Amino acid sequence: xxxxxxxxxxxxxxxxxxxxxxxxxxxxxxxxxxxxxxxxxxxxxxxxxxxxxxxxxxxxxxxxxxxxxxxxxxxxxxxxxxxxxxxxxxxxxxxxxxxxxxxxxxxxxxxxxxxxxxxxxxxxxxxxxxxxxxxxxxxxxxxxxxxxxxxxxxxxxxxxxxxxxxxxxxxxxxxxxxxxxxxxxxxxxxxxxxxxxxxxxxxxxxxxxxxxxxxxxxxxxxxxxxxxxxx
Ligand SMILES: *Cc1c(COP(=O)(O)O)cnc(C)c1O
Numbered sequence: 001x002x003x004x005x006x007x008x009x010x011x012x013x014x015x016x017x018x019x020x021x022x023x024x025x026x027x028x029x030x031x032x033x034x035x036x037x038x039x040x041x042x043x044x045x046x047x048x049x050x051x052x053x054x055x056x057x058x059x060x061x062x063x064x065x066x067x068x069x070x071x072x073x074x075x076x077x078x079x080x081x082x083x084x085x086x087x088x089x090x091x092x093x094x095x096x097x098x099x100x101x102x103x104x105x106x107x108x109x110x111x112x113x114x115x116x117x118x119x120x121x122x123x124x125x126x127x128x129x130x131x132x133x134x135x136x137x138x139x140x141x142x143x144x145x146x147x148x149x150x151x152x153x154x155x156x157x158x159x160x161x162x163x164x165x166x167x168x169x170x171x172x173x174x175x176x177x178x179x180x181x182x183x184x185x186x187x188x189x190x191x192x193x194x195x196x197x198x199x200x201x202x203x204x205x206x207x208x209x210x211x212x213x214x215x216x217x218x219x220x221x222x223x224x225x226x227x228x229x230x231x
Pocket of ligand 1: 221223
């Protein structure tokens with residue numbers, strides 16, 4: 001199947017999951033996880049109707065930006081970002097989804113201030129409390145959000161999570177539900193610099209469950225582009 005056909009199929013499945021959950025299909029955005037796919041594949045995904053492109057690696061982002069691969073769609077950063085590379089990402093992407101430490105948050109604030117811009121971000125939550133993963137623990141989120149006025153050049157738009165790899169379909173629902181209630185908690189707080197309207201969760205294998213639990217953005221790689229070939 002072509003990239004466009006894959007996207008049409010995913011859209012149909014997204015719509016079905018939304019309607020089954022009593023939600024409006026248009027509330028949920030489709031982000032193409034474009035890592036290891038070249039500029040032409042990215043262009044095909046945009047032509048096929050994805051809402052957003054999400055890039056994982058700074059080097060790929062920089063290269064595809066220079067190739068104008070993302071023209072016609074917003075681009076998000078969704079991978080682990082080292083603090084020494086924030087200059088190559090801040091101001092270059094519409095949203096940094098993967099802010100996974102205080103150190104990174106501070107580095108982004110500093111760089112956004114230097115550029116005199118306001119950078120939109122999501123906080124990444126290590127919702128499965130996995131040692132191998134970065135991200136904030138769920139209980140760190142509320143206290144951090146309450147202090148968000150410390151980051152005047154950052155706008156917090158919501159939360160992102162990559163739950164543990166699951167054995168059985170449905171296994172991750174408990175994590176998705178936890179993410180949703182955490183989002184509700186921070187939405188009801190009246191704090192400067194926050195405008196929470198995004199909950200980014202759900203990938204190729206579990207996006208329907210994520211939508212059932214309140215996701216507003218699914219990030220899909222394999223189901224759009226096929227298997228990635230790691231060298
Ligand atoms: C690769 C990636 C995805 C997409 O994963 P698939 O299982 O290929 O759909 C989503 N989110 C992040 C952060 C990724 O790195």
